[in-house]
Amino acid sequence: MESSGVFFPRARNSETCSTLGAVTVPLVELKEVTVRAGGRTLLENVTLRVAPGEALRLAGPNGGGKTTLLRLLAGQVAPVRGERIYGLGGRLHTSAVHARRSLSVVGPDAEAFYLTRDWEQTVCDVLLAGLQGETLNLWEAGTDALSRLNEVVALTGLVSLLERDVRTLSHGQRRRVMLARALMPRPKLLLLDEFTDGLSAAARAELSPLLQTVQATGTALVLATHRPDEAPNLNWRTVYFHHGKISNIPPSTIHQPPPPASLPPAPFPLPASLVRLSDVNVFRNGHPALGPISWAWEAGQHWLVTGENGSGKSTLARLIAGEFHPALGGHVERPFLKRDLLAERRRSIGVVSAELGIRQRTSSSGRRWTGRDVIGSAFAGTEGFMEELTAGQGAWVSELAERLELTELLEQDAETLSQGQLRRLLLARAVVHRPTLLILDEGLDFVDAESRARFVALLPELVRGGTHLMVIAHRANDTLPGLTHHLHLDSGQVRSSSALI
Known part of the structure; x- marks a missing residue:
């Protein structure tokens, strides 16, 4: 894609060339660039310019190449073919050294x-x-x-x-x-990867004018997003990605996923209370993160948890899962477990969260960590390594991956995956062991509409098998029909707790 009427001279060598005076210099120009990693082509023959002060929005399905393009612009990955030329500082460079010091991906x-x-x-x-x-x-x-x-x-x-x-x-x-x-x-260029995911409506409202102010000073913005309606009100130029290639033309057909089915009633041979919190306080770095809170999750209940950023929602999720412990005087009980041990909690609770995504991207053993490993690690509740699976477990991983259209990701290196692809694997990991509790902490962030629909379609089947759901969400369209109760947190405390149906 070339901006009409703009001539961008070719850089003469790898480090520097001339100052261009009055000529309008794009911040970055890509010429037929190809990027490969882990034996896969992530971008192919990409030609693109980012002009000073412009707002460029990247759209497309998971794995289309949006995150890779941001990393390429930031100098975090290098092309194997084609040219990447920087016009930062009014001079032409093909070296990414200056870009790596002044540009970073916010994500x-x-x-x-x-x-x-x-x-x-x-x-x-x-x-x-x-x-x-x-x-x-x-x-x-x-x-x-x-x-x-x-x-x-x-x-x-x-x-x-x-x-x-x-x-x-x-x-x-x-x-x-x-x-x-x-x-x-x-920076003259700000790179944003699914920037609004994880932000409350109030936080998005605060940061939108901030980004407008940033652009007004002459800084260009490049935003990769699945939620174009949440982008700040700027004059966006949109580029569509699919299979590592770009186009100015949106896909001719867009699949509209069916509405999710309502959750069925849960079966009961479970204890009446699944989780009980009594006078719980959680502190992090000496600061109160949650509490005091007393609350119970009863059998048959599916919870929606809301609150502003910093209200304690993620702390509650990690407390239930056993990652955090209450301060002296508070008690957490999990009657649904025969033995309340960490290993048992990890085998019985499925969690999807931003923190888990970061921990699961790489192997702690130093060996290659694949998509199959990410999913299979749920059976033993491990992170960064996986015990050998039984034949039945391996077959179920493959079947679940096929149902969620993840088969092509099973043997790929997790470090080469986009945020959306990794999140889809984590969703599969959270349900592959058919957990009693499933906690989605903004779990559908980074996931395109079709992938969300495929995952949500599994939930009624899981609930019929005894799974109980907690959804932590900032958006109405990330909640699910059939949730039975609503918990609203504010400053670490319960502001309201009520039935939804």
């Missing part, structure tokens, strides 16, 4: 480094590191750095979180921090 991958390390990084540290294009803050902040920090913190509303350990933040709070980090070096 789950940007959070992964901080969530997979065992040392504390405050929000302040993360933002100051971003000013230098680094992941860690390696220098004492000078006057200019602190001045820029104050500007960005005020712009993004992070004053109250500056001293918090970034690992203890909610999904939505982390997304805001990663946006602020990307803004620190005053």
Whole structure:
């Protein structure tokens, strides 16, 4: 795709060339670029320009190439064929060194480094590191750095979180921090991967004018999204992706998935109470994350949990699953388990969350970690490694993958998958062992409409087998018919708990 009337001279060598004066220089130009990873072609013969100050929206199904394009623009992956030319700073470069220091993708991958390390990084540290294009803050902040920090913190509303350990933040709070980090070096190009997923309606409303302000200063935006209706109100140019190729023309036919079936009544030989919380408080990094809360999940109940970012929804999910424990004086009981041990909890509870996606992308053993491994690890409740499956378990993994149209992902390296492809595998992982409790913590984020419909179609069958559902969601269309109860959290406490039907 070429912008009409703009001539972009070819760079003469790998590092630099001339300053172009009055000629309009695209920030990035791709010429017939192909990207491969894990033996697969992720982008093929892509030609694209990103002009200064423009708003470019990327659309298409999971695995179409949107996330790979963002990584390519950011210099995180390199083309095996074609040319990638940067016009950052008014000079032409084919080297991605400058791009890697000044451009970053705001999305789950940007959070992964901080969530997979065992040392504390405050929000302040993360933002100051971003000013230098680094992941860690390696220098004492000078006057200019602190001045820029104050500007960005005020712009993004992070004053109250500056001293918090970034690992203890909610999904939505982390997304805001990663946006602020990307803004620190005053980038000319901002790259957003499913940026609105995980954000409450109020957070989306706050950040939309912020991005409008950013673009008004001359910064270009590239947004990959499955939810175009949530994009900020900008003059978007939309590019459609399918199988690693791009077009200005949307698909001629779009499958409209059928409405999800209502959940059937659950069978009962289960205890009346599945989970009981009594006077529970959870603290993270010395800050209250949940509580005090007393609440019960009874047999036959399917819960919708709502609340603003930071209200305690994800903490509740991780508490139920046994990842977190209550402070002294609080009690969590799980009567549906014969023995309330971590291994038993992991075998009986299915969870899909942003944190799990980050932990499941790579193998902790150092060996190749495939889509089949991601799904199969649910049987033993492991993360990053998998015990050998029985013949029956292996056959069920293959059958479930076929029903969810995941077969082509089973032998692919998990590190090469898009966010949407990985999330689809995690949804399969959450149900492959037919759990008693299934917790979807914004679980349908990153997933295209057809894939969501295929997964939701499995739920009535699971419920008939005894599965109980909890859906944590910010959007009405991510809830499901047949949910029976609604829990609304605010500042870590229960504001309302009531029946839906």
